[in-house]
Amino acid sequence: MKVRAAVAYQAGQPLVIEMVDLEGPKAGEVLVEIKATGVCHTDEFTRSGADPEGLFPAIFGHEGAGVVVEVGAGVTSLKPGDHVIPLYTPECRECKTCLSQKSNLCTAIRNTQGQGLMPDGTSRFSINGRKIHHYMGCSTFANFTVMPAIALAKIRSDAPFEKVCYIGCGVTTGIGAVINTAKVEPGANVVVFGLGGIGLNVIQGARIAGANMIIGVDINPRRVELARRFGMTHFVNPKDMAEADLVPHLVELTGGGADYSFECVGNTKLMRQALECCHRGWGVSVVVGVAGAGQEIATRPFQLVTGRVWKGTAFGGARGRTDIPKIVDWYMEGKIEIDPLITHVMPLEDINRAIELMHSGESIRSVVVF
Ligand code: NAD
Numbered sequence: 345m346k347v348r349a350a351v352a353y354q355a356g357q358p359l360v361i362e363m364v365d366l367e368g369p370k371a372g373e374v375l376v377e378i379k380a381t382g383v384c385h386t387d388e389f390t391r392s393g394a395d396p397e398g399l400f401p402a403i404f405g406h407e408g409a410g411v412v413v414e415v416g417a418g419v420t421s422l423k424p425g426d427h428v429i430p431l432y433t434p435e436c437r438e439c440k441t442c443l444s445q446k447s448n449l450c451t452a453i454r455n456t457q458g459q460g461l462m463p464d465g466t467s468r469f470s471i472n473g474r475k476i477h478h479y480m481g482c483s484t485f486a487n488f489t490v491m492p493a494i495a496l497a498k499i500r501s502d503a504p505f506e507k508v509c510y511i512g513c514g515v516t517t518g519i520g521a522v523i524n525t526a527k528v529e530p531g532a533n534v535v536v537f538g539l540g541g542i543g544l545n546v547i548q549g550a551r552i553a554g555a556n557m558i559i560g561v562d563i564n565p566r567r568v569e570l571a572r573r574f575g576m577t578h579f580v581n582p583k584d585m586a587e588a589d590l591v592p593h594l595v596e597l598t599g600g601g602a603d604y605s606f607e608c609v610g611n612t613k614l615m616r617q618a619l620e621c622c623h624r625g626w627g628v629s630v631v632v633g634v635a636g637a638g639q640e641i642a643t644r645p646f647q648l649v650t651g652r653v654w655k656g657t658a659f660g661g662a663r664g665r666t667d668i669p670k671i672v673d674w675y676m677e678g679k680i681e682i683d684p685l686i687t688h689v690m691p692l693e694d695i696n697r698a699i700e701l702m703h704s705g706e707s708i709r710s711v712v713v714f
């Protein structure tokens with residue numbers, strides 16, 4: 345079938361809206377009509393060329409919501425008409441990692457997904473006979489996509505697509521980093537670096553977890569109002585001080601160091617500061633941000649010897665098919681807020697504007713509706 349998609353032909357170039365060919369679902373696969381998709385910083389990270397795994401041409405997008413149109417042979421978990429959220433971290437419930445219950449990093453389709461391909465090693469997207477890569481196994485910047493059934497979470501049918509698409513990455517990553525990865529406890533002091541689409545959800549998660557101080561760190565003061573509404577108690581702008589003074593300032597503010605810190609920018613200098621502002625003996629720092637190709641993190645080993653812990657999280661440690669329907673329920677029951685974070689809504693034709701709004705710091709999340 346012909347579908348409408350934003351195609352990334354080359355790193356650093358704007359996305360191009362095209363009619364592309366999409367093959368139907370093979371065994372174990374599902375054809376999904378995408379109704380809405382968020383634009384996450386990771387899409388832009390790959391478009392820009394900073395992602396060492398970036399492949400072109402490709403159809404990006406991994407924060408979608410839609411409806412099952414057709415299922416391939418052997419698919420029993422889903423049927424046409426089901427509402428779904430695509431999962432860039434699938435949940436096969438059979439691989440060593442899924443069975444371990446120690447991590448959400450299901451390995452069932454990781455190799456082919458990293459090559460921009462479906463599990464059988466081929467792509468369903470093409471244009472004029474030229475292959476187009478899938479992206480993070482999702483490719484939600486298209487009005488239809490094909491996904492493995494293990495990478496789709498079935499959700500309730502009364503949830504609005506243009507809001508719950510954000511649960512496909514940003515909401516779950518931020519809240520999950522707090523609840524699943526860090527396991528923040530009531531009364532903890534938390535520092536969040538980066539108050540964008542992910543960091544504000546970390547703040548929301550910290551508030552739900554009952555944190556005491558929630559300190560936001562960002563160079564964009566326009567983030568303050570919304571961050572406070574989501575639970576931030578203190579704001580620190582690194583531009584107000586010398587770089588070397590930021591960590592001592594945060595340590596002083598928290599009365600000895602953060603119990604938990606989160607890096608939600610993708611900047612390796614901030615990752616170091618996030619670790620080093622943690623409390624001696626027990627502070628845990630979680631890397632959420634994705635750093636560019638070839639970058640490395642550094643600290644004095646003494647920071648770890650003296651009890652600080654450096655961790656990372658992908659998709660907030662969430663097991664998608666199990667956890668995503670619950671997070672959608674939380675939204676529908678008013679336990680979490682999403683609407684104020686979706687600052688811009690646009691048609692697919694304007695998707696390059698979403699990237700501009702991200703860079704200018706005007707948007708938190710832009711959502712494309714089909
Ligand atoms: P975003 O662009 O919405 O937000 C980034 C924020 O960082 C902005 O508010 C910006 O002002 C702030 N910032 C930039 N430079 C800064 C600095 N030097 N000091 C302090 N603040 C600074 O991005 P996002 O969608 O929230 O994504 C954040 C990061 O998380 C990205 O690297 C993205 O790739 C990554 N991410 C990771 C996962 C995961 O599973 N680990 C999931 C989603 C996104």
Ligand code: AHE
Nearest residue numbers: 384386395396397433513634635658659
């Ligand atoms: N390809 C990048 C890594 C990108 C990355 O870390 N992706 C996160 C999700 S970001 C969502 O916005 C992730 O889940 N990674 C786990 C995995 O298996 O890819 C690079 O630097 O190579």
Ligand code: ZN
Nearest residue numbers: 384386513514
């Ligand atoms: Zn994302």
